Amino acid sequence: MRRLVAHKAKSLITNATVSLLNPHRQSSSPSNYCSRLARFFTSLPSDTSMASHNPLSVDSLNPKVLKCEYAVRGEIVSLAQNLQQDLKANPGSHPFEEILYCNIGNPHSLGQQPITFFREVLALCDHPTILDKSETQGLFSADSIERAWQILDQIPGSATGAYSHSQGVKGLRDTIAAGIEARDGFPADPNDIFLTDGASPGVHMMMQLLIRSETDGIFCPIPQYPLYSASIALHGGTLVPYYLDEATGWGLEISELKKQLETARQKGIAVRALVVINPGNPTGQVLAEENQREIVEFCKKEGLVLLADEVYQENVYVPEKQFHSFKKVARSMGYGDKDIPLVSFQSVSKGYYGECGKRGGYMEVTGFSPEVREQIYKVASVNLCSNISGQILASLVMSPPKVGDESYESYFAEKDGILQSLARRAKILEDGLNKLEGVTCNKAEGAMYLFPRIRLPNKAIKEAESLKKAPDAYYAARLLNATGIVVVPGSGFGQVPGTWHFRCTILPQEEKIPAIVSRLTEFHQKFMDEFRD
Amino acid sequence: MRRLVAHKAKSLITNATVSLLNPHRQSSSPSNYCSRLARFFTSLPSDTSMASHNPLSVDSLNPKVLKCEYAVRGEIVSLAQNLQQDLKANPGSHPFEEILYCNIGNPHSLGQQPITFFREVLALCDHPTILDKSETQGLFSADSIERAWQILDQIPGSATGAYSHSQGVKGLRDTIAAGIEARDGFPADPNDIFLTDGASPGVHMMMQLLIRSETDGIFCPIPQYPLYSASIALHGGTLVPYYLDEATGWGLEISELKKQLETARQKGIAVRALVVINPGNPTGQVLAEENQREIVEFCKKEGLVLLADEVYQENVYVPEKQFHSFKKVARSMGYGDKDIPLVSFQSVSKGYYGECGKRGGYMEVTGFSPEVREQIYKVASVNLCSNISGQILASLVMSPPKVGDESYESYFAEKDGILQSLARRAKILEDGLNKLEGVTCNKAEGAMYLFPRIRLPNKAIKEAESLKKAPDAYYAARLLNATGIVVVPGSGFGQVPGTWHFRCTILPQEEKIPAIVSRLTEFHQKFMDEFRD
16 A cells, blocks of 8 residues: 555655656646645746736845845745645555655644743733632632733733833833843843844844845854844845864864855855854754863954854763853853953744744844944834733743742643753754765754755756756655655755755654654655665 | 932932033942943943954954844843843842833743644643643643644654754644635645744845845834844945825835935935835834725835835724735735735734743745745745744644634633734824824824834933933933833834934733833923923
């Protein structure tokens, strides 16, 4: 049976491809999925019938928008969504029963449960009139009720339905600053905190501030999280790459930074900021403190703003590594607020909480002059404020229950269960990938991803090229069609030219991981058999 | 006593101003408030001590950011916040006891209560594990429990903590589309809905899409809501003004549109879109259907995208006017989806719900080609999705309880109470303003604001000019200092040159309105007495 269905899926691809090469031949399956698939494999433009009636053609749009790409939710995901609809409409039509979205760090979508205490507090803040009802005592923990009262006291008029200060509710920023202080052992100022709808708007805000034209460059790791390339493209700047060294576990070498900075400057690019993602996305490495010191020193010397993406600060899976914030590192080197402009991004979407749908986060902005700060405030104020539930949640993740609180034990058990399980899943997937022919995969020391390198046979590369696809995009599409597993091609993140990778989250439920490894293994074996040189 | 304190406040202004004119003279009150006030009245640059150590000077920022202004949360609000701190630190130090924020449409901040049903559903969706507990029946209405189940069913895996589809949860978009259909009597497609964190991100997205350079123009009403001028500045385009006619109740004349379009084209500006705010912000007028038809026709003929800001669709206070969506008007004229590109913005922040802090909203995007739609989708996907609570709330406001539902009566009473009271408040304020010397104020037919014209004596204008302030900004600052009432100077919205206005919300609690009118009256009388020519 499985073989039969696999054959059908393969013929679907073949037919779609052939029908495009021979447009007069009818595809045997003219479904939406099929035409989508066909477009994926050939990059045919979609329906243009409306263009002639419409004042707005795609060529007349902002070219920066046209240039922007975002692979994590790109073509492969559209393809997966169509496959999912197809599966629903025609059960059994594919050699798998469900689509496994390993393309995005979206834990709850794969079954991870929220932290109970956090949700209790959110619910109570949403509907405070139940706070003093007797039934509430039976439904909610005592410390969640207490915390909700505290939070409502911090919000002017207890109005969770009101716009807050453009940087976020002051009392919640106090809590977050205290959390940062407790984490780092150095002072944090609530006036430095800008609460944002997830980390992304903060990144956009900084790019908007820093980029004047295409001769302004932003240093980004390669591979990078494509939010950065997308945001730089949208704001019309230039991404200046620095390559992480795969051979040394995605090491960040200062010599590479120096070399690339020199090259960029020779091209007339004014490099304005350095993005560091720690723990790494998509690469999963956790930087050593010594390495972070070198980076701080480099930014200081070269006059770069340090943009520290620290959204995976709670996601560290190996005992030999620890997360250190860049601010802590800079302060421990003796650099004060006036010495180095530094922005740290944090999000409620990652960590053990994984509350992506709440869109909470903040940036801690230090080392900027008051005039520059005023400009950041102005841009924040144009959008009024971030959502209050997200603000509350950001304060909660920076100030979770403490030993002795009623919820502490259940909170700790939930947190620890999630993080331990993620560590085990990362290890099993890593081991499984390393067993595949031509595949090597660095350890996920942190974050939520593996980024294996796949050495593809020349024949597969040629096949992809003939379909005008990047070889890793072709591999990812074939993997999806054969297994229902959605991964993101390495070309969406950037990689050393001539190497191919994909990013796969470690988030599917633990009991599904062995099956994923076998499906991957089986697919990979067949793929290699098909194309082996 | 009141006179004494008023005198003190006035001397505070005078001292601050004098101390800046004579920098060697010590101000008698060197508080933060005072220095802020001094800066407001003189536009002195703030502390620049950091600039020399820092790679990032304000001159090196994106000039588009520097150019952007957002009056609603501008200098007058900073001034008010400092006053508020001062009041807290030194009670009795000013001739009023509280700051009344009439600068922004933020109903809950002034005591408006949320709609109970909406909050019940939000709380249950935040913490669904209580849904089947017996205590929950005692705390929540039966239909809120039922609705929460329905919504959770619409969300894949019931995961309110997961990123949704980049346009928003499909099931919630289905609900919203059904609500639009019920409102308009014309079909709405859930695939046309893009859920957003309030309406602002949708506006930014469209500006980002449409503006290529400063020779791209966006038609905006003057006066306008400064989100538009800010967004156009941030994206580097040109605001092409069309003036609303104050004499005819802020009428929108097609002849004015034609004239301004001609002028813009002669300057080499490619006008790409027309923004209409209906009901008007800050002007409060509700467009007549016939006028809307003319606007649709004009956009159609001139090849303009129609950007319809319809966030005040529930806020209509006069029996002779009714809200009609531009999509309904276009469809009723026989224009189908392919005939006219039209974007309608809606928000959970306004209406009778006023849930600003939830940051929910949507745009309905019709009449765009699939390729252009794909670009909008791509930009939306870079930000992953809007917050799920805001998405849920957007579905609720477009599908509130119906006759026969358990919550219907209380829901209707809450809604009707708020809207009736807003109508009464608008009328009392309008009448009060019209009694002031040299002030005329059009009716607030809808929205949440009054925008009176103030005819200032020449002496007052000269005094403002000598302080390098717009006369209406000077008036607003003096009003704030005398009464604690925060209004936004008309210059932040645009106005016919040589005329002066301010925007004042109708949102303070109804019982406070008479006192506001007396304080305004008393202040205005004294101001006129001080400066009368």
